[in-house]
Amino acid sequence: MEAPIHPLLLQPDVIVLKNLLHDIQSSTQSVSQVSIENSSDHDDQSSMRALDDLRNEPTVFTNWDLKDLPAGKGIRAHMLRVYIPWAQGIIRNSVDIVFLTHIFLYLGTSVPSAAILYCRFTWVHAICHVLMQLSYCGSFTLMLHNHIHNNGLLKKEYAWFDNTWPYILEPLMxxxxxxxxxxxxxxxxxxxxxxxxxxxxxxxxxxxxxxxxxxxxxxxxxxxxxxxxxxxxxxxxxxxxxxxxxxxxxxxxxxxxxxxxxxxxxxxxxxxxxxxxxxxxxGNYGQHALVDDIDPASDFRSSITLIDVPSNRHCFNDGWHTSHHLNPLRHWKDHPRAFLKAKKEYTNGRALVFQNIDYLMMTYRILRKDYLYLAKCVVPIGDQIGMSKQELANMLRSKTRRFSEEEIQEKFYKGRNTQREAKKKDDLYISKI
Structure with missing residues (x-):
């Protein structure tokens, strides 16, 4: 692999990425350009144990992992010792403290800023307000994404608040x-x-x-x-x-x-x-721009997986998009583990995995037809291992071709029995996880 492992990747992303790089090394029997120390620690069993160890670790902020937060003495450490158990008493899933953190952040900044603009408008404040909202929009939307898929984020006794904050914040975002x-x-x-x-x-x-x-x-x-x-x-x-x-x-x-x-x-x-x-x-364009021309209805072949920083650290694992389509109710922190557990199905399904690129850049690079750049971001799995960068680029280019109405009829309607079988396979995958 040419691309280095990004230092700000979430720990589960690092574990999965090193596992995939270990597979590449084992398959090619060559020294990878990415240094993987103690490569035996990155086989499937070791990687799954490492993911299991992180499974119940709470997330408080998107910018920092739990291990990076202040501990011991000091006012910040004391505030966290008070805040974390208090927040876990409100949030439905004890690992999702970050959602409550973000709700308070938006209510404490976006709402007052909007109110001040209506009371005393200035151009400088207006421009700064839009820039602030632009910086919030990704994390907010994916927090809302979790809210709508799971019928709320907070415990039942706080349902009144859980049903109120979206109506306050949605128009502002x-x-x-x-x-x-x-x-x-x-x-x-x-x-x-x-x-x-x-x-x-x-x-x-x-x-x-x-x-x-x-x-x-x-x-x-x-x-x-x-x-x-x-x-x-x-x-x-x-x-x-x-x-x-x-x-x-x-x-x-x-x-x-x-x-x-x-x-x-x-x-x-x-x-x-x-x-x-x-x-x-x-974003949706980047998520679904690469569609297989043989089996376009398969979730494995109509969406992609990103092991990156913005989509996963700041947008609650939105990069694991194939996993989300396979099971929309899966908890956002379970995607890396579900991917690793079903790695064989991803391989057989000829799924696409990328690193060091987010959906916005994916869309940009596709529109520039910069397939060699995209090929360098591919983390090859299965038959993709051993393909040259040019072969990967050609394969990616073939997945951006538009479908004619005749092809759509053939692949989505006349072949409906085939698509039902494909869906059964996807459902079987979901039941395993």
């Missing part, structure tokens, strides 16, 4: 009320980047800028009507009504505030809305 839930949980995970997924990439030539702009533009301009119409086609009128109502009420709220005070609303609600929707589509 660029989300319309509840729309992320209806689109992501009730729609995207049902369709899985297939032909009826409104955010599907398969009808686009994924390395062409014009197609990318059409992809993003369609979502921004038409999702407000396309999602309710989708639910109507699926004979789900209640969801259609709720999806339409969430958008319309949100837009009405923004319009009301625009009439009252335009400039604060522009920076507090409108700009974050456009930035968030662009960001969501850029």
């Amino acid at each position: 660029g989300h319309t009320w509840d729309s992320y839930y209806y689109h992501h949980v009730k729609h995207h995970h049902v369709e899985g980047n297939g032909p009826e997924d409104l955010s599907s990439t398969i009808r686009y030539q994924r390395d062409e800028l014009g197609h990318f702009l059409m992809y993003v533009g369609r979502f921004i301009a038409f999702i407000w009507i396309e999602l309710p119409l989708y639910f109507l086609r699926k004979h789900k009128p209640a969801l259609a009504f709720k999806a339409a109502a969430s958008e319309m009420v949100s837009y009405a709220f923004i319009y009301f505030l625009v009439r009252m005070n335009f400039y604060p609303t522009l920076f507090v609600l409108i700009i974050p809305l456009f930035l968030m929707r662009i960001g969501l589509m850029v």
